[in-house]
Amino acid sequence: MSSAKFAALNEILNFIPAPRSLLNFISLLRSVAARAVLAR
Known part of the structure; x- marks a missing residue:
């Protein structure tokens, strides 16, 4: 799960x-x- 978040973050940074x-x-x-x- 953590590595998946890191991969998503990398894609965002590349974008x-x-x-x-x-x-x-x-x-x-x-x-x-x-x-x-x-808001809480």
């Missing part, structure tokens, strides 16, 4: 070529996670 896009994607995930925590 996003620009480091700036990756940083935007990470910040988006963080904001979504923060909202999920606040």
Whole structure:
């Protein structure tokens, strides 16, 4: 299961070529996670 997640993460990283896009994607995930925590 862990290796499957790692493989999926690798595919996502390969799909996003620009480091700036990756940083935007990470910040988006963080904001979504923060909202999920606040929604509780």
